Amino acid sequence: MNLLLPPDCSPETRFLLGISGGRDSVALLEALWAAGYRHLILCHLNHQLRGSDSDGDAAFVADLARAYGLEAEIGSGDVRALAARARISIELAARRARLSFFKECAARHDIPRVLLAHHAGDQVETILMRLLRGTGRKGLGGMRPVARLGGLILIRPFLQTRRDHLPLPARFREDASNATDLFLRNRLRNRAIPVLREAFGRDFTEAVGSMAEVLREEERLLEQWAGESLRSLGDGGNGLDAKRFRALPVALQRRVLLGWMSGAGVPGIGFRHVEAARQVGLGSASPAKVNLPGDWHLRRRAGSLLLDPPSPGPSGHLGDLGRPQ
């Protein structure tokens, strides 16, 4: 089991440690402690999804902190209510709640680094979920070992280690790490992946992990190229140069359009929107206009591609349908 940490981290570095009380996050605490890391603040968010069980997890983490003589931040958030309010999945609501909780902790202690216990098995689940959602090369790169997000630096020292290679902690909460079948991740972990492994005939954790590393670097490169292409086409406010757009390889046409539209604020863009926009850009669609989500429109006029924002107030035929919440 090797602890994968960025070169600028040492036992003197101060960290927040995201901890559920489950096997993986407690194993991370023990591994860090064994490696001489002492400046750790245990951060636990009670998701209130499993009643007294959840409270038990929080209490366990508080005990653990006392046992190690470490500070603890125990937060609590009604994730179900949050999900209902924002009309999002409980899974997404939980992720948002954790993120804002970590941000609070980071601000309070002036510590941007958050250690997370995601391991190679979690990575496989993430990649599988994203494959099924069709979220392309970016998604298939999975979680990053080090990721900057909203002022935080998320660090995943176990990301290249298989769970069965992690040391078993002395004590941990049996259920905590496995939450509930409410989560797609857990349904994949508990039902689908065992069947996949059996059908495949051997473990695929390492193969998928290496593939993800390759895809992450390719994604970085493609995004850079797409960004340069987008800038070379305009849009200082006069849209994109349609002629130059047509000269791009298909893959860059797609990324340029996606970057341009999402950058302008068009919500929920899918593959078919990008392809419809691309046909307009190629001049092969007539009329030279396409409806986009959130009542946005893309037009081709006088050699330029233009984005029209939703007209204010009660508006066109799409009305407020598809407006971002």
Place this chain on the structure above:
Amino acid sequence: MNLLLPPDCSPETRFLLGISGGRDSVALLEALWAAGYRHLILCHLNHQLRGSDSDGDAAFVADLARAYGLEAEIGSGDVRALAARARISIELAARRARLSFFKECAARHDIPRVLLAHHAGDQVETILMRLLRGTGRKGLGGMRPVARLGGLILIRPFLQTRRDHLPLPARFREDASNATDLFLRNRLRNRAIPVLREAFGRDFTEAVGSMAEVLREEERLLEQWAGESLRSLGDGGNGLDAKRFRALPVALQRRVLLGWMSGAGVPGIGFRHVEAARQVGLGSASPAKVNLPGDWHLRRRAGSLLLDPPSPGPSGHLGDLGRPQ
């Protein structure tokens, strides 16, 4: 159900039609016939994997040809023996046998175009298999709607259509299309994918298919860039320029090395070989040499990266281990 054919194809075009006698390939025959395509030669290879069942499939295809008044090519190959001889999986042996059978038919009739009945569900299985094998780059793009292979033009008119959107043929062989549990593909189809779909909560065929289309175009672009980068680094025979190599983005370093080594004939290159070679190229590995499969070696010397072929005869410490069969 839409029949996806290249623009240069018409009812006057002559095709070979790969047909198992199963539901999908008979549906393709019926769809083509309904669309006015008459110049079809039914090509069926008896894999001899299911005894009298296999013979029954072959007889069925012959009857079908008579019923439609079409020519048929019924071939036969002992796939099990081929697999044993070549020390490969039965799945791979079957694919090779079909390919060389199609090549024979193509030569005999001077028809390069082979129609195959792969549908969007087959595409999902292919991509899932390749994900589990970790064949990131190309693999996740799945099968191509039109693919040139060894003089053949493989065409898959159903590739974007879900199986449950294909018309049910009047008569077909129940088992033919589903062969046997010997094949990973069938284990995924029959066991794993139903569980995945149930865990995911909805069908993911279309999402995965769109993602594959995006990845195929990105792959084309990356391969083109990697090819140009490789040529700009040498190797006219004096290896690659190490300084220029180091200046490349990581993603291109990997593709350049992979293309260079496999182009030179190094067998079975995996992620860890590419990474080991990359460390030598970056000058961060010492000694500046790495062992590759098939007793090849990669060295850095005087600012160049060099590939050493296996020494002839009884050779270095790796001996003949890893030599390609």
